[in-house]
Amino acid sequence: MVNSKIQAAEENLIHVYNRFPIALEYGDGMYLYDTEGKEYLDFAAGFAVCGLGYNNKELNEALKAQIDKICHISNLYYHVNCGEAAKELNRISGMDRVFFTNSGSEANEGALKAARRYAYTKKTGRFEFIAMEHSFHGRSFGAVSVTGHEAYREPFEPVLPGVRFAEFNNLDSVKALVNEKTCAIILEPLQGEGGIHPAKQEFMEGIRKICDENGILMICDEVQCGMGRTGSMFAWQDFGVKPDILTMAKAIGNGIPVGAFAMTQEVADFSLKPGDHGATYGGNPLSCAAVKKVIEIFEREDIVGHVKKTAPYLEKRLEEVAGEFEFVTGRRGKGFMQGLVFSRPVSEINLKTIEEGLLVIQAQGNVIRFLPPLIAEEKHIDEMIEKLRRALRKLQ
Ligand code: PMP
Numbered sequence: 001m002v003n004s005k006i007q008a009a010e011e012n013l014i015h016v017y018n019r020f021p022i023a024l025e026y027g028d029g030m031y032l033y034d035t036e037g038k039e040y041l042d043f044a045a046g047f048a049v050c051g052l053g054y055n056n057k058e059l060n061e062a063l064k065a066q067i068d069k070i071c072h073i074s075n076l077y078y079h080v081n082c083g084e085a086a087k088e089l090n091r092i093s094g095m096d097r098v099f100f101t102n103s104g105s106e107a108n109e110g111a112l113k114a115a116r117r118y119a120y121t122k123k124t125g126r127f128e129f130i131a132m133e134h135s136f137h138g139r140s141f142g143a144v145s146v147t148g149h150e151a152y153r154e155p156f157e158p159v160l161p162g163v164r165f166a167e168f169n170n171l172d173s174v175k176a177l178v179n180e181k182t183c184a185i186i187l188e189p190l191q192g193e194g195g196i197h198p199a200k201q202e203f204m205e206g207i208r209k210i211c212d213e214n215g216i217l218m219i220c221d222e223v224q225c226g227m228g229r230t231g232s233m234f235a236w237q238d239f240g241v242k243p244d245i246l247t248m249a250k251a252i253g254n255g256i257p258v259g260a261f262a263m264t265q266e267v268a269d270f271s272l273k274p275g276d277h278g279a280t281y282g283g284n285p286l287s288c289a290a291v292k293k294v295i296e297i298f299e300r301e302d303i304v305g306h307v308k309k310t311a312p313y314l315e316k317r318l319e320e321v322a323g324e325f326e327f328v329t330g331r332r333g334k335g336f337m338q339g340l341v342f343s344r345p346v347s348e349i350n351l352k353t354i355e356e357g358l359l360v361i362q363a364q365g366n367v368i369r370f371l372p373p374l375i376a377e378e379k380h381i382d383e384m385i386e387k388l389r390r391a392l393r394k395l396q
Pocket of ligand 1: 106221
């Protein structure tokens with residue numbers, strides 16, 4: 001199925017993605033268009049990145065204006081965008097100090113280093129990490145070392161030593177691993193790649209208590225579930241359980257590569273010091289122009305309120321589909337981060353939805369994920385359900 005438009009990619013890239021045989025060219029709002037002009041309703045948002053959808057004119061203008069001034073400076077100098085984006089991100093995430101990265105993996109790398117640095121300053125002798133089964137924190141060495149799914153780690157063993165995995169949503173399993181060497185516990189409040197598993201309220205509260213009682217740091221990875229997706233600005237706010245370190249990426253830049261890790265002042269006081277960490281591109285004027293504008297639009301348009309209001313409709317319609325097909329066994333998720341669980345492998349489903357002009361994403365455990373741009377309205381949900389039904393009927 002290789003056409004001439006994707007031949008260069010086939011012949012020149014390292015093949016680490018199982019790509020579908022379409023080449024996307026442009027986007028508008030909730031829709032993407034391929035090189036043949038075919039339209040796709042997008043319920044993937046570039047992996048939960050494009051919360052504001054595609055081609056947001058106001059964001060485009062802000063980026064163009066920034067490009068005409070300057071895209072990059074070294075972190076040896078200040079640029080107002082970096083400080084202002086940090087101030088805004090701290091305000092909406094409830095944190096005090098932020099470091100900008102270029103991706104989610106890199107945000108998690110920084111968070112792990114910050115936790116180690118905190119233990120080093122305090123001379124606690126703590127250096128181990130507890131992470132969760134089925135978690136996903138990225139592909140770089142530190143991030144993959146705390147990623148629960150073995151298939152991601154095995155070809156690269158030995159990875160970072162001193163990481164142990166607890167059962168997600170099982171506090172006893174976490175308690176059994178905590179000891180005097182535990183430095184931090186890292187988790188996603190709503191697991192994405194692992195198959196859309198929301199944390200339970202008691203679990204989040206229990207982790208916070210374990211951390212407080214033992215001088216351990218709690219790291220929440222909100223790279224996928226953060227920035228409005230669950231119907232709160234950040235998912236920790238759904239639980240009222242604040243982490244010591246929060247990692248973010250994806251939707252904070254709406255497609256301009258930017259990530260961040262943020263911490264409380266208490267952690268910052270004892271953590272990374274000048275010379276301890278850095279990133280050439282991290283927090284450059286262009287990526288920070290994106291963060292500032294994204295936050296401004298999110299708040300003015302009340303994107304979070306829209307997700308909260310519209311998500312019950314998405315849930316209801318997905319449950320209808322779950323009731324119609326014997327191979328769909330249920331729905332789970334929160335806000336605009338939803339999954340349908342299948343009783344059989346889901347690998348063929350993507351090709352069928354593509355035929356129907358719908359983009360969705362697989363997750364582990366026979367799950368199809370629905371991560372639409374956060375601007376999705378009921379009419380888009382209706383269109384998605386119709387296309388999904390048609391795709392699933394072909395598999396019956
Ligand atoms: N953490 C989580 C929860 C993620 O979902 C992802 C990406 N899917 C990452 C980290 C890694 O982010 P990136 O691909 O930007 O490095």
